[in-house]
Amino acid sequence: MYSTLNFSTFDDSNLSALTSVDPHRLQEQTHRSVKISIIIVLGVMITLGNIAVLLVISSSVAGWSKNSRYFLLSLTAADSAFGLLVMPLNLWVSLLKDYTEGPDALCHVVAFCNATVYSTCMYTLATISLERYIAVFYPLQYSSLMTRKRTLLLIAFAWCFPPFLLLPISFPVGIIEVHFSTASLVCNPSYSTNVGYTLSLTCLIFFPCSIIMTHANLRVWCAAKRQRLKLRKYNCARRSRHNVASRVLVPVMAAYYACWTPCMAAMIYNAVSGSSVPEWLEFVVVWLPTSNGFLNCIFYFWINRSFRRKFHLVLQRLLLTLCPKLADTLGCCNPSKTDFVSGITDNNNSVHERSSSVSSTCTLLSLA
Template identity: 70%
Template sequence: MSETSNGSFPGDGYNLDVLRQLEAHRPIKMAIILALGVMITLGNVAVVMVISSAVPGWSRNSRYFLLSLTGADSAFGLVVMPLNLCVSLVKDYNDGPDSFCHMVAFFNAAVYSTCMYTLASISLERYVAVFYPLQYASLLNRRRALLLIALAWGLPPVLLAPVTWPKGIIEVRFSAASLVCNPTYSSNVAYSLALTAFIFFPCSAIMTFCNLRLWAAAKRQRLKMKMMRMRSRAGGNGPDVASRVLVPVMTVYYTCWTPCMVILIYNATSGSGVPEWVEFVAVWLPTSNGFLNCIFYFWINKSFRRKFHMLLHKLCLGLCPSAEKILGCISAAPVWNNNNSLSERSSSVSSTCTLLTIAAETYI
């Protein structure tokens, strides 16, 4: 095992040089964790400001799923990071497991799992909206949408309940490398692999299948529109929205989550750790997905950006009414022309969850 491997495995010891190295790196790691928490919190506060009110082109179910995603992402900054920063301050490298560390590990894993389940639910909703638009209301009505959200939040605590037991089926120890309380996956290989089988792999399979089908559908739609422009002798090609949206979404998902899952499986099957910074990056990389989701699921949408600018404008004028005269701002809400408003309302069941809608809006 590497000398700088994590301290979550029984019997791990640190010599004086390694302890000094870990202690020197601790402030840097805590600063990175704090910065991530601030970015995630601010980004999701802006998202909540917008989707808590009506957004043109967004269906009710779409807003439910996106609010669920925002809640899961916000939990990174409001729950996971404060708890782990607290543990990092009070736990010593030689401290053994305790009930508080078990609870922190439980909340960490539960938030991570809820985020993955929610991302899979959004992909599934998008898939139904695109390929079954006429049956959407019956296939995914309000009751079923809320049931999916309830499963995304309720299933992880059930699967992860054994982590909360101090003398349960799996051990939990403070990791000096990642500054979190991690389950010792090698202490129960079957349970550790079962978690990946019930959480990561099903969610990844659903997201990959749905987004690949959506990408293919959007590419076909773009090709049809290109042929129509050629027949009408209209020059130029529109942007490749399918690649601009779906490729980054899937790339970011696998980049953020795969290293953590690979290390989990490696630790469970080999009982060995990984180098200090490899573990730190792999453990905390999924939290950055909470900030990047704000960009890929919200900021790329025109309706969201317009609504955010309008709310920000109202907030600025409310805090400083004199700014309107000084800056010559217009306090009226942005004007939506009839063509854009009609296209955004009628283009799809959910503009955020339908790539064909995004493509159509781009060409208007």
């Protein structure tokens, strides 16, 4: 009446196949989820930080010349590209691309965008250091050396030269091979098969920018230190005041080398030895330069007192415009007082805005 079940068809091998889970594949999925989470969190931090910076420096800031604002706007745009372009593109490829496939046109385009944004950020940091060097050591000639036209040309060079230099990466069929790395979740050129091109990129991008930044910031730091000692000698400086030169220049250079040197070293090691670094080490060194886009917000902007005051003023205006009831509840904004202070600040910046030469001289003295 009842049909008998034939358990003989389920042997031990079939049972183990149904119940077992590949631990290696499970570990890969876990690592991939953790990596994607880290990338998303880092991208959100970079984007929010640079949006706040953009809201402030899009208007005038006390003590900042127009040329300085142009360079800092360029840096903000380059840093924002990490969170708005590089991270979404690579996450999109990591979610959609079949890892068994070879290089394709999409990976070439993403690798080209990655290398362009990274290079533009380094060139922008170098131009900022060069502009500050000229402002501090040649204050009287600053207006003639750093005209608006030359400032825009330097910014255009920082944005246009990297795409021209890295154009071969974008060709699907060319001299540069591109692959998607499951370790770092990034489309990267195959540095081991293009040793000469890899070394030429580092010699044309990383090393020149590093030399310019190191020389300029070191000279400014030494000048500020000598000025501080002179003022102390003649009892013109308060001993309790912090050394702003060490508080700003040293972290800027330390963050730059800490974020970019491991990535460049891994590229050179991969090109010369032909072997890749361990999985998590590759992930860290590849994505570490993007964190420089968030650290720049801190070292270049949030340490500056004028920037913080302007940010508080902008935040008050946004609260009064978007949420007036919330602003009244918090009691942090008085409309009449805010309008009065903003009017004084804007008029002071528009009428009494410092020229670049005077501002640079005062900056050198204030570094003490």
